[in-house]
Amino acid sequence: MAEKTVRLKIKRQLNADSSPFWEEFEIPYGPSMNVISCLVAIQENPVTRSGKKTTAVAWECSCLEEVCGACTMIINGKVRQACSALVDNIDQPIVLEPMTKFPVVRDLVVDRQRMFDNLKKVQAWVPVDGSFDMGPGPKLKESERAVHYELSKCMTCGCCLEVCPQFEKDNDFMGAQIISQVRLFNFHPTGAALKEDRLHSVMGKGGVAECGNAQNCVEACPKEIPLTTSIAEVGRQVTLQVMKDWFLK
Amino acid sequence: MSDKRIVVIGGGLAGLMTTIRICEEGLPVDLVSFVPVKRSHSVCAQGGINAALDMQGKGDSPWEHFDDTVYGGDFLANQGPAKRMCEKAPEIVHMLDRMGLMFNRTPEGQLDVRAFGGAKQKRTAFAGATTGQQMIYALDEQVRRFEAAGQVKKWIGYDFQELIVDDTKTVRGVVVMNMNTMKLETLPATAVVIATGGPGYIYGKSTNSFINTGSVATACYLQGAKYANGEFIQIHPTAIPGSDKDRLMSESARGEGGRMWTYKDGKPWYFLEEMFPAYGNLVPRDIATRTIYDICINQGLGLDGENKVFLDLSFKDPDELDRKLGGIMEIYEKFVGDDPRKVPMKVFPSVHYSMGGMWVDAETDMTNINGLYAAGEVNYQYHGANRLGANSLLSCIYDGFVTGPAAVKYANEVKPASDYDALAEKFLGQSEKLFEQIYAMDGDENARKLHQEMAKWMTERMTVVRHNDKLEELEKKLVELRERWNHIGIADHSKVLNQEAIYVKDLQRMMELARVLTVSALHRNESRGAHYKPEFPNRDDENFLKTTIATVSEDGPKISYEEVDTSLIKPRARNYAVDKHATETEGEDK
Numbered sequence: 001m002a003e004k005t006v007r008l009k010i011k012r013q014l015n016a017d018s019s020p021f022w023e024e025f026e027i028p029y030g031p032s033m034n035v036i037s038c039l040v041a042i043q044e045n046p047v048t049r050s051g052k053k054t055t056a057v058a059w060e061c062s063c064l065e066e067v068c069g070a071c072t073m074i075i076n077g078k079v080r081q082a083c084s085a086l087v088d089n090i091d092q093p094i095v096l097e098p099m100t101k102f103p104v105v106r107d108l109v110v111d112r113q114r115m116f117d118n119l120k121k122v123q124a125w126v127p128v129d130g131s132f133d134m135g136p137g138p139k140l141k142e143s144e145r146a147v148h149y150e151l152s153k154c155m156t157c158g159c160c161l162e163v164c165p166q167f168e169k170d171n172d173f174m175g176a177q178i179i180s181q182v183r184l185f186n187f188h189p190t191g192a193a194l195k196e197d198r199l200h201s202v203m204g205k206g207g208v209a210e211c212g213n214a215q216n217c218v219e220a221c222p223k224e225i226p227l228t229t230s231i232a233e234v235g236r237q238v239t240l241q242v243m244k245d246w247f248l249k
Numbered sequence: 250m251s252d253k254r255i256v257v258i259g260g261g262l263a264g265l266m267t268t269i270r271i272c273e274e275g276l277p278v279d280l281v282s283f284v285p286v287k288r289s290h291s292v293c294a295q296g297g298i299n300a301a302l303d304m305q306g307k308g309d310s311p312w313e314h315f316d317d318t319v320y321g322g323d324f325l326a327n328q329g330p331a332k333r334m335c336e337k338a339p340e341i342v343h344m345l346d347r348m349g350l351m352f353n354r355t356p357e358g359q360l361d362v363r364a365f366g367g368a369k370q371k372r373t374a375f376a377g378a379t380t381g382q383q384m385i386y387a388l389d390e391q392v393r394r395f396e397a398a399g400q401v402k403k404w405i406g407y408d409f410q411e412l413i414v415d416d417t418k419t420v421r422g423v424v425v426m427n428m429n430t431m432k433l434e435t436l437p438a439t440a441v442v443i444a445t446g447g448p449g450y451i452y453g454k455s456t457n458s459f460i461n462t463g464s465v466a467t468a469c470y471l472q473g474a475k476y477a478n479g480e481f482i483q484i485h486p487t488a489i490p491g492s493d494k495d496r497l498m499s500e501s502a503r504g505e506g507g508r509m510w511t512y513k514d515g516k517p518w519y520f521l522e523e524m525f526p527a528y529g530n531l532v533p534r535d536i537a538t539r540t541i542y543d544i545c546i547n548q549g550l551g552l553d554g555e556n557k558v559f560l561d562l563s564f565k566d567p568d569e570l571d572r573k574l575g576g577i578m579e580i581y582e583k584f585v586g587d588d589p590r591k592v593p594m595k596v597f598p599s600v601h602y603s604m605g606g607m608w609v610d611a612e613t614d615m616t617n618i619n620g621l622y623a624a625g626e627v628n629y630q631y632h633g634a635n636r637l638g639a640n641s642l643l644s645c646i647y648d649g650f651v652t653g654p655a656a657v658k659y660a661n662e663v664k665p666a667s668d669y670d671a672l673a674e675k676f677l678g679q680s681e682k683l684f685e686q687i688y689a690m691d692g693d694e695n696a697r698k699l700h701q702e703m704a705k706w707m708t709e710r711m712t713v714v715r716h717n718d719k720l721e722e723l724e725k726k727l728v729e730l731r732e733r734w735n736h737i738g739i740a741d742h743s744k745v746l747n748q749e750a751i752y753v754k755d756l757q758r759m760m761e762l763a764r765v766l767t768v769s770a771l772h773r774n775e776s777r778g779a780h781y782k783p784e785f786p787n788r789d790d791e792n793f794l795k796t797t798i799a800t801v802s803e804d805g806p807k808i809s810y811e812e813v814d815t816s817l818i819k820p821r822a823r824n825y826a827v828d829k830h831a832t833e834t835e836g837e838d839k
Binding site for chain 2: 014015016030031032033034036037040043044045046053054055056058060061062063064065066067068069070083084086105106109112113116119120123124125126127128130131132133134135136137138139140141142145146148149152153155156185188190191
């Protein structure tokens, strides 16, 4: 019997400015393989299916347990993490592509800095006075804590933005990732000190009003964060803020 | 603003906390990380953080926490730093809570706590089973505040190469590489903090990420920094073996009541409960691991004849499991395909943590190179011969409180370098030369295959059970592999994010560090904590109650020893079959 193999088709790009091209690979199969171990196998032997010598495919990874968000890519047309994509559960050839909403650095590596920059714009933090000893934090109801813990699991992976029809490479829309963080920090008893600032930062261009309600984000989120609920909640908060601003004019 | 700047290498928990403390003390920080800091390996920590908050009114105290830590570490931890860490712990948990970390709560809305290994008191605060991730996020957010205010400059996608050190053995900067352009640059620094975590990737498959190469610590070692207690590598008892890495199944599974068993004579055998009645499933990791190893390897009682035993939570309330252990339930389901709420999980030990690391001063976390500090897993403080679960997150944060202010104090006092530019030029040239060499490599050796060979040898000989003859063979093998490194051929000559070239550089350093760990183990002829030699089955306080120090030399690591601070708790025999006798009382401390 021929040795069992895994076939992959990978969209490659040498640098930010060059054109993409496709390469196919065929590697030995092993039990409990995931897309990461396929990419490692290509590193060990960077030769295409037709026997041409090539270079290893560049990709990002860190935790390999789907808690860091690094290895996000498009696998068989669906954006997800490569670590939790098990070979036994997906069709072959396994087609790998870089995310399309962020600039490509090389091969499957994209630059997602925009997401981190947006966290700055909405002041996604709790404004504590400092790290010195000031006694316990605010009491929280376990039921409310559980809801907001879900929001806090956002890995900044960008799946929600990849599938969003409104989020484009060169526009200002911040997208579900940021809006959900606004909800998280507005909820926190101390974080709420910056609530008005945060709402103002998602009020104008690129803000929550630009959401087209396609609801793709909530489907794509690997952590099952209730993103559409967050968008609705922040939308409501923004509306109230607009009225408040108007009355205080 | 002053022209003094502190460079922090690594954006995991220790790096971020150190950055916050430096900013609070008024100096600017250059934070260097080859991954966006939110993707650092600290996200993999699951179970929680220890602090004697006595949330359940059972008389817990920082002293009890300290005693558990020292006893659990088989008395090799320096007691001064360990005690200070345990004393600071409640304050640290409150700080994280104030920063918005979503810790689980009691019905009253107070912090909930759970049990962990090597302790009789419940003192582990937690956020589901993703406490490390939540903690990274909380600190990342605070660092982003300082970044927005212009006090922190992040160098993301930059890879540390080497220190810039002058002839007074004082650090003056670092050489880093922009990985996207493969261009080497120098960053001047008044002080440098290394916070780059552990070296698990040396072993190939471990619970660590691929990024945990130990490369930065090794570079510092090769430049003269001392490496302490390298032989003490923690093997976590419960991981799921995988094709790329082994995935941790947190000790908190047992903290929440999980039971370990296998079949013996056709019936379930709860081996930890039977062998260690006082602590049961919550014995420290070194002991649980040796027991599982013995059951599978020596007694052949692994499940279906394989190297696996059960970690069972299937009898627990599924809603409670989701609330308290959701993160690991999800990992097991996604990566194994079975539902741990319904069937017991199958696990086996895996390389997890390094108790050893860069030698640092007990008061300041400064290494033996002036102005060079080490914080978090990368240093050797606090854990002795075996780390207790949920003490690692604590030590990362506590180190930030020690290192940050100490580095600022040093930076405010040190005189500037006499001729920085020439010095920087010299070290930049050295790093450039190394990469020229790597880019020109056209030999027959395959770097990945060399790594696999090293990993296999290290996993077989430098984990749970160690024999001197096998360690000697291992050292020879590592020398051979290091020589064969020169004959690697590389396929990728690109100047854009060339991961192969970077990996080849890191592989050389992993081989150097593997040798440090091995030689350190070879010299320690006793059994203590995670270091177990059947030829020397007992702890030998007379000869080995001391810290191993490895120093670089022409002929490999040179070993010397340093006294351990045992001024507060007198070493006593370690026996988890019976209740820990609190032989020390707080009174003796005063």
